[in-house]
Amino acid sequence: MSIYSDAKYTDVPLEKKQELFDEVKADMRYDHQLYGCYECGICVAACPSARFYDFSPRVFAQVMAREDVDTFYELLNDSVWDCSQCFSCTRCPRQNNPGGIITIMREVAVNHGMQSAKDALKAYSRIIYKIMSTGTQVAPDMLQPDFFPDWGPDVKQVSDNLDVWRRCVPPETMHTTELAWDVSEKTRLELYMIWKLTGNLEMIEKIDEGIFMILEEVMEELLEENGYDIDDYENLLEEEEDE
Amino acid sequence: MQQTLAKKEFTPPQVSSREFKRDNLPPTDDYREQLFELEKAGELEVQRVPEPYVELETKYGRKKKIPHQMTWHHKSCGQCGHIPGYSTSIFWINRKLGFEYHDPRDQTSCTAWNYYASSTSNSAAQAGIAVRNFSQAKIDGYFPVIHCGTSYGHYKETREQLLHYPVLRRQVRKIMDRLKMPFVFPEEIVHYSEWVHAMRDRIAELQVLDLSKVTVTVHPACHYHKLVVEDAVYDRDLFDGQRTAIISGLVDALGAKVGDYSTWHDCCGFGFRHILVSRDFSRSFATTRKIERMKEEVNPDVTLTHDTGCVTTLDKSQFAAQAHKKNVGIPVMSDAQFAALAMGAHPYIVCQLHWHGVDMKPLLEKMGIDHKKAWEEFEVQAERIKAGEIEYISWKEADA
Numbered sequence: 001m002s003i004y005s006d007a008k009y010t011d012v013p014l015e016k017k018q019e020l021f022d023e024v025k026a027d028m029r030y031d032h033q034l035y036g037c038y039e040c041g042i043c044v045a046a047c048p049s050a051r052f053y054d055f056s057p058r059v060f061a062q063v064m065a066r067e068d069v070d071t072f073y074e075l076l077n078d079s080v081w082d083c084s085q086c087f088s089c090t091r092c093p094r095q096n097n098p099g100g101i102i103t104i105m106r107e108v109a110v111n112h113g114m115q116s117a118k119d120a121l122k123a124y125s126r127i128i129y130k131i132m133s134t135g136t137q138v139a140p141d142m143l144q145p146d147f148f149p150d151w152g153p154d155v156k157q158v159s160d161n162l163d164v165w166r167r168c169v170p171p172e173t174m175h176t177t178e179l180a181w182d183v184s185e186k187t188r189l190e191l192y193m194i195w196k197l198t199g200n201l202e203m204i205e206k207i208d209e210g211i212f213m214i215l216e217e218v219m220e221e222l223l224e225e226n227g228y229d230i231d232d233y234e235n236l237l238e239e240e241e242d243e
Numbered sequence: 244m245q246q247t248l249a250k251k252e253f254t255p256p257q258v259s260s261r262e263f264k265r266d267n268l269p270p271t272d273d274y275r276e277q278l279f280e281l282e283k284a285g286e287l288e289v290q291r292v293p294e295p296y297v298e299l300e301t302k303y304g305r306k307k308k309i310p311h312q313m314t315w316h317h318k319s320c321g322q323c324g325h326i327p328g329y330s331t332s333i334f335w336i337n338r339k340l341g342f343e344y345h346d347p348r349d350q351t352s353c354t355a356w357n358y359y360a361s362s363t364s365n366s367a368a369q370a371g372i373a374v375r376n377f378s379q380a381k382i383d384g385y386f387p388v389i390h391c392g393t394s395y396g397h398y399k400e401t402r403e404q405l406l407h408y409p410v411l412r413r414q415v416r417k418i419m420d421r422l423k424m425p426f427v428f429p430e431e432i433v434h435y436s437e438w439v440h441a442m443r444d445r446i447a448e449l450q451v452l453d454l455s456k457v458t459v460t461v462h463p464a465c466h467y468h469k470l471v472v473e474d475a476v477y478d479r480d481l482f483d484g485q486r487t488a489i490i491s492g493l494v495d496a497l498g499a500k501v502g503d504y505s506t507w508h509d510c511c512g513f514g515f516r517h518i519l520v521s522r523d524f525s526r527s528f529a530t531t532r533k534i535e536r537m538k539e540e541v542n543p544d545v546t547l548t549h550d551t552g553c554v555t556t557l558d559k560s561q562f563a564a565q566a567h568k569k570n571v572g573i574p575v576m577s578d579a580q581f582a583a584l585a586m587g588a589h590p591y592i593v594c595q596l597h598w599h600g601v602d603m604k605p606l607l608e609k610m611g612i613d614h615k616k617a618w619e620e621f622e623v624q625a626e627r628i629k630a631g632e633i634e635y636i637s638w639k640e641a642d643a
Contacts, residue, residue, distance in 0.1 A: 028408050029366065048510040048528050084517065085359035086465040086510040087396075090472075106362030121361050123520040128363055131320075135351025138324035138551075150522060152562030154600050167628050167635035168621065169327045169595060171334055173318075173346050175635055180324035184348040190375060190422050191351045197418050198368035207363060236417050237367060240410075 002070040003063075009073050017073040023108045024064075024072075024101070033100040037061040043089035043098055055082040057089040057098035064101055080105050081120040113206030125208045132204070132215055135191045136180035140166055189226060192219045199235040273305060275430055277406045286412055287405075287426040290381045292433075297441035299476045302487075307476060308431050309441040310388070312342035315380035319391030320352040321551030328576070328595030329390060329554070331641070332583035333435055335593045338642060339449060339586060340442065345385040350376055355397035356551070360515035366404055370411055371418040373401045378419065378427040390435040390579070392464025392550030398432050399471035434467060436489040436549035437476050439578050443496040451587040452610050454499040459581075460543040460573070461490045461501060462533060462557060464550035465510050490547050490578045497585050502541030506532050512560070513552030522560075529560035530569050538570045544606050545574045547581050558600045574603045590614060591621035592641050 002010075009017075024030060043057040044050045050057070059079070063071045080102055087099045109117040121128070131137040145156040158165065162177050173181045195201055205212040220230050275289075282289045292308040299307050314337070322329040337344045354372055358364045380387040389395045404411055405428065412426075419426045439446070468475040468487045478488035481495065491501045512528025514521070534557065537543055548554055558575035565571060580594045590596050590612055596603050597618075607614040624640060627633045 028410065029404065032407070046508070048512055048514070048532070049524070051532070052524050052527055081516070084510060084512070084514040086513070087469045088465055088508075088510050090469050103359070103362060107365060110362050120516070121363075124361060124516060127519060128357065128361060131352070131354055131357040135354070136320040136324065137352055137354070137356050138320045140324050143325060148559070150526065150563040151559040152600055154562075154597075158598060161625075164625050164628050165597075166327075168592065168625055170331055170592070170636050170638050170641040171346055172635070173348055174323055174327055174330065180320040180322075180352070181318050181350075182348050183351060187349045187351055187379075190424075191354075191372065193422060194368055194371040194375065194418055195364075197421060198365055198371060198414075200364055200368050203363055203365075233421065236421075237365075237414065240414070 002074050003068065004071065004074055007070065007074055009070075009077060012073060014069065017069045020076060020108055020112065021067070021069045021072050023111075024104050027104045027107075029100060030104060033097040033104070034061060034064055035094045035096055037065055037096065038094060040093065043092050043096070046088040046091050047084075048086060048088065049082045049084050053079075053082040055079050057083075057102075060098045060101055061092075061096050076105055076109055077114065077116040080109065081116070110203055110207050118207055121207060125211045128204060128208070129211050129215055132192070132195055132200070133188065133219055134179050135183045135188055138180055139176075139178050140180070141177045185222070185226070189219075189223055189228065192223065193228075193233045196230070196233040197236045199237050202235065274402065274406060278402075278428060278430065281406075281412070286416070287428055288381070290377065290386065290427050290429045292430050293386050299437060299441055299488075300478060300484075302473050302475055302477050302484075305473070307433075307437070307474070309433055309437050310386050311442075312337070312340075312344065313385050314342070314344045314388040314438070315350075315383060315385035316344055316346045317376065317380075317387045317389040317391075317394060318346075318350060318352070319389075319394060319551050321356065321555060322390060322577075326551070326554050326577070326595075326598060328580050328593070328598060332577070332579040332588060332594055333390060335583050335588050335641060336439075336442070336446065336579065336586065338638070340445060345383055347379065347383060347385075349379045349383070353391070353394035353397050355393050356515055358397070359393070360519070366411055367414040367418070369397070370401050370405060370415050373398050374415050374419060374426055374428065375422060375424060377429055378424045380429070381425065381427040386433075387429055388433045388435055388438055390549070390577075392434065392467040393552065395432060395434040396464075396466030396470035399474055402428065402432065403471060432474065434489070434549065436467070436578050439582055440476060440489045440492045443493045443582075446493070446582050446586060447496045447498075449586045450497060452585050452612070454497050454585060454610060457499040457545070457606075457609055458502050458541060458543045459494045459499050460504055460537045460541050460546045461494070461507070462511060462546055462548040462553055463487050463490065463507075464548060464553050467549065490549060493578050493582055494547065497582070502537075502543050504537050504540040506536045509533060511548070511553040511556040513556045515552070518552065518556055525556050526560040526563055529556045530564040530571055533557060534561060534564070534571050534573055535569060537573060543573060544609055545576065545581070547576060547578050549578050554599075561601050572601060574601045574606045575599065576603075584610060584612065589620070589641065590617050592624065592636060597621070
């Protein structure tokens with residue numbers, strides 16, 4: 001039973017929660033993220049998210065150490081997305097890394113295509129497409145006043161003058177507007193192969209099928225044009241499991 | 244009867260009233276020995292720091308090698324996309340110092356902004372991306388130096404994982420074999436703020452502006468000094484080695500004043516996912532915990548940092564906060580931009596300050612820079628591009 005009186009996922013079978021919990025624990029990094037907890041609260045004091053959300057890195061450390069799978073499932077569906085991933089919590093005197101536990105938990109949530117992960121990443125999907133297809137996450141043309149109204153009138157000024165202002169930057173690699181810098185096509189393809197070889201496209205398919213389909217179509221056409229046989233780049237992590 | 248409480252005025256602690264005492268050095272492993280062991284076993288190739296190099300002290304005393312030149316400029320998507328003056332200033336300083344560097348196209352970002360925002364990746368992919376970039380640097384014949392705090396922190400995490408987990412090394416080996424590239428890892432993972440710190444005296448020798456009236460606050464990136472802490476640079480002469488020395492050391496060398504404030508250790512509020520889709524959090528944290536504290540306790544002319552997320556969050560969050568009558572209005576830039584300005588770099592053609600949100604003019608005036616004239620010069624070049632007279636501003640114009 002969860003520590004929360006208003007637990008939202010009481011109808012989810014315990015077996016399902018246990019399966020996801022075991023998956024987090026099975027990650028090779030897990031043993032180096034959690035060494036027990038003094039309940040001293042240093043991690044909470046240092047945590048930026050704890051100041052603005054109902055969020056506590058200490059709860060993560062405690063719940064995982066107690067193997068409380070019900071509360072784990074509540075955190076996995078909610079609080080896990082509030083973390084800032086700044087790792088201020090690594091000031092822990094027990095050398096715990098609650099932020100690191102959260103990285104693993106998020107990975108498991110995404111791998112299972114959980115609805116809460118889809119909701120958390122809904123507005124973020126176009127960024128995933130950008131980084132996976134180009135290797136640069138933030139492009140100059142993202143500076144649109146509609147998207148960043150709270151950043152003030154300078155954003156409009158940048159947006160209105162973008163092409164010329166980018167050519168006013170002396171390094172030739174940075175005269176781009178759709179990419180942060182001019183990434184060579186060969187390098188973009190190598191990056192895509194890494195995503196393929198490590199099963200990341202399957203992950204994206206589970207979280208946003210639309211983005212996955214566009215990504216696959218655009219990149220695999222580019223691979224074919226450049227003479228690569230896409231069948232040579234199947235998920236090698238699955239191969240390892242089979243071995 | 245309700246009593247009216249007298250309003251207490253907050254008096255922040257002053258730097259001079261704080262004592263920084265360094266404890267004995269805790270023992271830490273030198274990860275380089277482990278890298279060399281793996282190299283001996285034929286598992287990977289270690290790229291050595293090219294000579295000449297400067298040795299800087301790290302948190303627990305290990306000496307870290309920082310190369311002078313032959314640097315492979317590992318770019319950052321956030322900085323190159325939205326803060327182009329950071330990279331440009333680094334190149335400009337290199338050129339002024341007469342150093343050789345390489346600005347590669349065969350480089351992807353570390354992709355860690357996405358990883359920390361969405362976890363839509365895994366250890367094998369992240370390590371594969373790191374090693375692909377490092378291998379390309381080795382193939383190009385240059386040593387990678389990084390100007391994003393998150394790339395730097397993530398690569399250090401990746402190094403720890405590669406050293407600890409044979410299964411990850413095996414996976415990366417398979418990836419690199421498929422890409423037909425060698426498995427290379429650098430002897431040191433170096434951030435540009437460390438390079439600037441190592442070069443600070445040479446930078447100061449070329450200084451043309453008097454900065455003695457300029458007060459600076461420093462925000463160190465979390466991923467610089469909180470991830471794999473033993474690899475960040477410290478100096479016993481700065482805060483008695485209790486706080487990382489980068490940026491503060493440069494400001495000191497340039498004769499400006501470093502102002503201390505009580506939330507120095509706090510994050511900027513970037514949050515990776517938050518800055519893009521939940522900015523109310525980032526804005527609140529950046530203004531309430533960082534900018535307002537700096538204003539109240541130091542009232543600096545500028546705050547300097549060394550990372551994509553920190554420059555963006557601290558700078559851009561201040562506009563909307565004005566609507567709530569927050570005590571904001573501190574210009575934000577990187578240490579490299581500040582160093583370049585001190586050396587006489589053009590504020591708009593080199594440092595590209597027009598991409599930043601907070602008004603820089605009062606700071607530039609205090610630094611003795613004629614910003615009106617500088618903007619006119621920038622506009623002349625922009626007009627030449629618009630008229631088709633030149634395709635882009637070249638280094639010739641920037642170096643002039």
